[in-house]
Amino acid sequence: MTEGTSRIEAFSDGVFAIAITLLILEVRLQHVGSEGSLGTSLIVLWPYYLAFALSFFVILVTWIAHNDLMRLVRETTRPLQLANGLALFYVTFIPFPTAVLAAHLDGADIRTAVAFYCGTFVLGSVAFNLLVETISRGHLLRPEVDPRTLERVRRGYHITFLIYVAATLLALVAPWVALVLNVAVRLQILRVHFHRPAAAVPSPKRHSLPL
Amino acid sequence: MTEGTSRIEAFSDGVFAIAITLLILEVRLQHVGSEGSLGTSLIVLWPYYLAFALSFFVILVTWIAHNDLMRLVRETTRPLQLANGLALFYVTFIPFPTAVLAAHLDGADIRTAVAFYCGTFVLGSVAFNLLVETISRGHLLRPEVDPRTLERVRRGYHITFLIYVAATLLALVAPWVALVLNVAVRLQILRVHFHRPAAAVPSPKRHSLPL
């Protein structure tokens, strides 16, 4: 009656896919005045494109990290369902701070908007740290996974948590730098074993800076 | 040509995943006036965050309960498709009472809004009771499942039905207490075998207070 992690992965994939697709609903011409030509309106809408692209990238990387993490797991338990639920709570929330960011990226409230946006990632990081703890304490690792892998994943999550806190504080002073820092963290997460095909490194060394 | 329950589970997972993700569409800055700073607006929006979090939690627990229930089932029949359809009808409806709740949580109509919100769970409870009856009368249990399991699940669903009716009536007098009661019921559903990993208890003793 154990089912591994296929149901929880399918549900999570669904939530990720919907959240990433809903982002486009916030990009609409009505957000800019209808004065001027359509061409001008399409250009003035740039903060919405940027926020859309940014959050798309964030959710995509989070999906990849979630994928990598769940591949280490051998079965679903109640605590795993709840910790994963909290991680999905964060993912479904992302469209709102994205809309806030888009609406204020070229306005006076940019500092607040970016801090709110970055603060969401702090919440997300807490959720993913909790997910790693749940896997660790529940001894949910697949038998073939080197236990040191999880240790390194956990350390990576601790570090990214600190970076997200720093980015949120930084946003109050230099919002654009905070946004760049957020992109940089994700690029680092992706780069870790970018050029090594998944099959070649079957067990560990996956995340060093996940989420 | 029997296909077990994989198609019906996949469809249901899809509906759950979409309903839970659509909740965020109701959290929008336009719901509070644009006077004051962005920071103030983000704080004034608290009823929307709370309603979002509450309904996210409700749908997540419902998904977990649905999962647990369908794991006991051995095949899909027409009545099961219809009873499950009614359960999904309830799930897709949730975003509307959530929006009503969010809009009136700090207003004069809070009693009506919370009663409407709780009343939705009464409907949902009817649907899930019907689903359990359908499984029982159709003899759809997997052969390895102890028949007493279903008996206990059914009793659990009867009790939660009564609690949801009580919460709805309570809402007309003490709306906040009704909301807390709703959370408490779900925590109880989750706690039942929280500390026992799924694999250790393969067949029964799952739900005692589901949905």
Add this chain to the structure above:
Amino acid sequence: MTEGTSRIEAFSDGVFAIAITLLILEVRLQHVGSEGSLGTSLIVLWPYYLAFALSFFVILVTWIAHNDLMRLVRETTRPLQLANGLALFYVTFIPFPTAVLAAHLDGADIRTAVAFYCGTFVLGSVAFNLLVETISRGHLLRPEVDPRTLERVRRGYHITFLIYVAATLLALVAPWVALVLNVAVRLQILRVHFHRPAAAVPSPKRHSLPL
């Protein structure tokens, strides 16, 4: 490299699940004036509940019929992808006539609204007839399926097509009767082998009035 019908079923399930869940987005308090109490508003909103329930039922039955039909199919071809695409086009369109119906169910334009709503099912019926033709001409039936099954399915689809045309014309005179006729057709589709479990009748006799 043949993959059976699993990808096309997964994609279709996704579209059905999303279309059925999006219906709730049309149920909103803003559609009725904000005068009067919340209780009154929730009652005045009845056309929206009714249209939501009706279309939920329609999509659910269509999903069940689609399921039953695809179970007869042994592989995916390009024409099948296109005919199925047309069927999904119809399914994704349903939220719009549903919104039109809800907004005019208690107004002067009820005849036009119901005719438009019923007309959508004529389009849908054309799509499903085409899907059956595609399966028939492409010889896509699973070998174990009795060929007479498809003949009876096809005849059923022809009849429902005529009923949907009749309902659309009827809508211009007696809109409520047309709506009831639509529900009746779906109940008939479901009833055909309601009391026989799927496993007992593995091959034919499934649809006599599908879609």
Add this chain to the structure above:
Amino acid sequence: MTEGTSRIEAFSDGVFAIAITLLILEVRLQHVGSEGSLGTSLIVLWPYYLAFALSFFVILVTWIAHNDLMRLVRETTRPLQLANGLALFYVTFIPFPTAVLAAHLDGADIRTAVAFYCGTFVLGSVAFNLLVETISRGHLLRPEVDPRTLERVRRGYHITFLIYVAATLLALVAPWVALVLNVAVRLQILRVHFHRPAAAVPSPKRHSLPL
């Protein structure tokens, strides 16, 4: 720990299914004035129907092409996840240019709107070209696939890229011709082996003009 391409296909299917279903949210009566009868409003809404149908067709064909392409792939790597992510970025973006197109199809800004719409397909073509390159450089082809197949697929993608650029420029002069050209390209993609069932041609000759 290699998982083939099932997770990435499931996630992509989800995104395609959601993007194609969200298109209908842009078809709403509010877009035309409420003066005149409902019948008139439903007719005046024709640009929205047309844009909806057009983009539905585009996403459907893109899904079919994506399907065909991923069937050639033997495993998921980080670069494949990213290249596929860019392709999905394009797919999720489509609802926005569709909304722009619908709102300006019978107005003065039709040239800009169609050019913007066609320009999106140039971006999409870049993403799919990148995806093919990633498969090629990562040696991700299934062993049983004839290497010349990928060569022909890649050439096809190069040609469609040029056609999309041409259509975008053409849109500034003759917008309707540009739209027809876009439909024609997709019909050509589909026609390539329209009458040959998938099973008969198991390996190559699939795409000659994909995307």
